[in-house]
Amino acid sequence: MNSSRYRPRNFILEIAAILLAIIFLSPFYLVLSNSVKGLKDILIDAASWPQVFHWDNYSKVWDAIDFPQAFFSSLQITVLSVIFIVLFSSMAAYQIVRKPTRFNSFVFLLLVSAMIIPFQSLMLQLVRVTSILELRGELYGIVACYLGFGMPLSVFLFHGFIKTVPFELEEAARVDGSNPYGVFFKIVFPLLMPIIVTVIILNTLWIWNDYLLPVLVIGGNKDLTTLPVAVTKFFGQYTKKWDLALAGLVMAITPILIFFLSLQRYIVEGVTTGSIKG
Template identity: 50%
Template sequence: MGNKYTSKTFIVEILAVLLGLVFLVPFYYVLSNSLKSFAEILSNTSALPTTIQFQNFVNAFNQMNYLKVLSNSLIITVISNAVLVIFCSMAAYMLVRTKKKISSIIFMAFVAAMVIPFQSIMIPLVKVAGNLNLLNSIWGIVIMYLGFGSGMTIFLYHGFIKGIPVELEEAAIIDGCSRLGVFWRIVFPLLKPITVTVVILNSLWIWNDFLLPSLVLQDPELRTIPLATFFFFGQYTKQWDLALAALVISIIPLLIFFFAMQKHIVKGITSGSIK
């Protein structure tokens, strides 16, 4: 017997729609003001544009060197995700399958690292990175993202791997498969749902990150999209029309990626919890 549609359900749906509209308000302001002239933005930020200014997008595209900063963001995001998936999945696998107290201690250390605020360690981080010649380097910032993202990534993999039957691995070992072969041939393919979830969550974080790239990537040729957008704001001039247009064209690649992959987020998380 199906659930009845009650007045309580109707009220919950109305509240959910209203909450959704509240979350859409910032997007309305960004999109509508990106189509206005600078003078019109200053006169009325809430109204719809009287004259649509598509030239804002052309000027923002050229001034921020969009293709270059887009490629920088893509390279950093893709490489960082690959490194996080490879190293953290292997680490989580060994922490789950190694039944020793030290494994629990190491896992708790990774989990505890998730609550450390970045602002408390950013100054020592820059000093250490300078001594190791990691500043102004794509590989340098990738290594840092590996360090900062390992806690959450290992935590997600750890919970998922615990639900994988050990008998599958034992059967593969009996057939002559090595420990490394067991992981890559048996375990890792089963991690696809949580791997997609990890990639999506880390991509959203790395793509939108501003603070770490601003500290590490001082070379203009290495600027990411958030850094390029920030430079529309100078000491005496704030180019709101170009900055908002830059924000719109900057989030388009991530929105396409997110909407294409969003169904895997719930699937990955629920698969891990059910198992």
């Protein structure tokens, strides 16, 4: 009976949770409210509710940055990069776990060590290497870069999850005459679905919102300009069009927000499945 009572401590925790929610949601309010304001209203009072809704900000952004083209570029780069990251990372982690040779252990150590190297320390070398290999301004160039930078963390996640997969299932498949590729893609890969969803979400959020790598690798190729790069068009040396920039920001984050909410159920299932297997 005592445990079911509403105590003052519960009230304090609820108030603290509400305050934290307000703090975390306040940036969304500022972005959404200012995206339908005029530039003058934003400069006067950015926190106020819009007195006049300038819905034409979105149509101006649509035309100014060629939104369909930028959206398609972000989509194809993200989808291709995530597919290759999931495929190659899962295969590499499986090989490392099932054949723990010294070479494989050394490769895994290199991959894990790569996660602590700041990207900024590699920018100049990256620009030079991509130029020598003629990767700059090409779709396969940016996808290859994302594959290289995304594999260390993905291999690390797959490595831990593959250890929970019963080896007896693979032995049974080999007894039935399945080859190594059949064992992996028909037996192991479907069992990795919880961690695959996690890897997809992490890499999709990162690649879709990334700005620095597309600027370095894509360069001036307008056909591959992504949404984060396109939105920076509204920030010049002397002027900043906050009204259009914030509208563009809303348009850029809406697809990835829908993607995240649509996979929320699978996130919960992935965590639950992982905890049961662990």
